[in-house]
Amino acid sequence: MPSDSSLFDYDVIVGGAGPAGVAAALAASRAGASVALIEPQNALGGVWTSGLLSLILDAGNKPGIMEEIREALITRSAVADHRDLYDAEAMKIVLDELCETAGIDILLHSKISEAVVCDGSITEVILECKEGRRHISAGCFIDCTGDGDLAARAGCGFDLGREKDGLTQPLTLMALVAGVPENIRQQKGKGTASCLPKLAFLDMLCECGYEPSYRHPSLFPLPNGLCALMANHQYECSALNSADLTKATLQARREIHQTVDAMRRIPGGWDQVRLVSTAAHIGIREGRRIHGEYRVTLEDVITGARHPDAIARCTFGLDIHSPSLKEGGAISNPDNVQSLPYDIPLRALIARDCDNLLMAGRCISGDFDAHSSYRVTGNAVATGEAAGIAAALAAHQKSSPKALPFMDVLDRLETLRIREVKTRSPE
Ligand SMILES: Cc1cc2nc3c(=O)[nH]c(=O)nc-3n(C[C@H](O)[C@H](O)[C@H](O)COP(=O)(O)OP(=O)(O)OC[C@H]3O[C@@H](n4cnc5c(N)ncnc54)[C@H](O)[C@@H]3O)c2cc1C
Numbered sequence: 001m002p003s004d005s006s007l008f009d010y011d012v013i014v015g016g017a018g019p020a021g022v023a024a025a026l027a028a029s030r031a032g033a034s035v036a037l038i039e040p041q042n043a044l045g046g047v048w049t050s051g052l053l054s055l056i057l058d059a060g061n062k063p064g065i066m067e068e069i070r071e072a073l074i075t076r077s078a079v080a081d082h083r084d085l086y087d088a089e090a091m092k093i094v095l096d097e098l099c100e101t102a103g104i105d106i107l108l109h110s111k112i113s114e115a116v117v118c119d120g121s122i123t124e125v126i127l128e129c130k131e132g133r134r135h136i137s138a139g140c141f142i143d144c145t146g147d148g149d150l151a152a153r154a155g156c157g158f159d160l161g162r163e164k165d166g167l168t169q170p171l172t173l174m175a176l177v178a179g180v181p182e183n184i185r186q187q188k189g190k191g192t193a194s195c196l197p198k199l200a201f202l203d204m205l206c207e208c209g210y211e212p213s214y215r216h217p218s219l220f221p222l223p224n225g226l227c228a229l230m231a232n233h234q235y236e237c238s239a240l241n242s243a244d245l246t247k248a249t250l251q252a253r254r255e256i257h258q259t260v261d262a263m264r265r266i267p268g269g270w271d272q273v274r275l276v277s278t279a280a281h282i283g284i285r286e287g288r289r290i291h292g293e294y295r296v297t298l299e300d301v302i303t304g305a306r307h308p309d310a311i312a313r314c315t316f317g318l319d320i321h322s323p324s325l326k327e328g329g330a331i332s333n334p335d336n337v338q339s340l341p342y343d344i345p346l347r348a349l350i351a352r353d354c355d356n357l358l359m360a361g362r363c364i365s366g367d368f369d370a371h372s373s374y375r376v377t378g379n380a381v382a383t384g385e386a387a388g389i390a391a392a393l394a395a396h397q398k399s400s401p402k403a404l405p406f407m408d409v410l411d412r413l414e415t416l417r418i419r420e421v422k423t424r425s426p427e
Pocket of ligand 1: 015016017018019020021038039040041045046047048053055056057058110111112113144145146147149150171172173174282283284285360361362363375376377378380
């Protein structure tokens with residue numbers, strides 16, 4: 001993006017460059033749109049990179065951009081035996097290269113702070129940049145901020161937290177640790193990517209005098225010799241409030257140091273464990289769920305809903321981390337709800353209250369329970385890809401995403417995927 005402060009006009013502006021935003025920008029650009037991708041952090045990838053997530057879930061049945069990213073990581077030897085545990089530094093460069101090659105205007109260190117709305121459509125967004133405020137305009141916008149910041153600034157309705165008390169899932173600061181004994185790192189977890197069963201790891205930490213606030217602490221073995229540590233839950237904090245985010249981050253970092261100190265006291269060669277890094281941004285499981293033309297519900301997850309305008313099939317079940325410590329501090333499914341693979345329809349990505357706005361990733365339209373399932377990154381990428389195509393088509397046709405025949409989007413999604421597979425398979 002040029003560095004002067006004049007108004008720039010794009011076909012599509014994507015706010016937020018997490019898994020959803022990167023996929024949205026790539027898909028829109030490959031569909032022929034001029035695209036700006038806006039991100040406050042110093043890297044593309046959101047929770048994948050700035051959040052040090054390290055594990056991609058619900059990716060196996062996702063062709064297209066998700067498959068392309070997984071293959072690029074494999075080429076760099078940046079995935080563990082279990083192919084969806086990855087090296088976050090490699091993920092950064094993979095995403096940089098994909099977006100630069102696609103000709104996307106990337107703007108890091110910049111945040112969307114306002115949206116200007118005229119006759120029901122966004123005309124421009126205002127960015128907080130290092131040099132001050134900048135205005136940029138587009139025909140169509142995609143909110144991939146995770147928290148739904150762009151849609152909220154445009155006046156769209158949303159839900160936050162669970163229906164009965166508004167509480168959201170807890171926040172978690174991820175960390176990288178070195179020096180975990182190799183015999184532990186090499187263990188294969190049963191039904192989990194963690195190399196230690198979570199309750200066994202909890203017992204080990206408790207025996208060493210420390211009980212982590214996440215009662216299912218996990219240790220993911222990464223391809224770079226390190227492990228990703230997920231051991232804290234910051235309860236009853238709003239992801240939409242800087243004071244809460246600050247409190248959660250400081251508390252979490254203190255807990256991570258205490259956890260690593262306790263790990264060093266575990267008998268059997270753990271004394272060399274050390275903390276390499278805490279994530280640049282605390283991981284946010286839940287922000288606003290923007291009202292769309294369709295709301296994905298718990299009923300959809302239980303019944304395995306099918307839709308004619310399906311753009312992704314979710315196979316990951318409900319995953320609700322206790323919103324408060326008194327609810328157990330782990331992952332709860334009190335009613336033992338069984339889920340079936342279900343569809344996300346394109347309508348869940350189309351903002352109800354704005355004529356030129358789509359959402360992708362964890363801020364799409366859904367209820368609290370369904371969100372706990374579709375929020376994982378394989379699905380974020382699939383929703384981003386579909387939103388990107390829909391936004392490019394809407395911008396070119398100068399129409400609203402609401403007016404697009406969904407078959408046009410599905411056809412285009414299929415065409416792009418076929419082309420990607422062809423160009424990626426030299427053998
Ligand atoms: C601790 C934790 C563990 C998880 N474990 C897993 C797991 O193992 N596997 C898995 O697949 N998923 C996991 N998830 C879920 C998953 O990480 C998220 O739901 C997923 O990242 C959603 O992708 P996204 O692109 O919607 O959001 P995000 O990854 O949150 O990206 C949103 C992006 O928008 C940017 N942004 C925010 N506000 C603005 C603004 N105003 N203007 C511009 N940009 C903005 C942010 O900086 C960020 O880069 C986990 C989540 C957390 C928090």
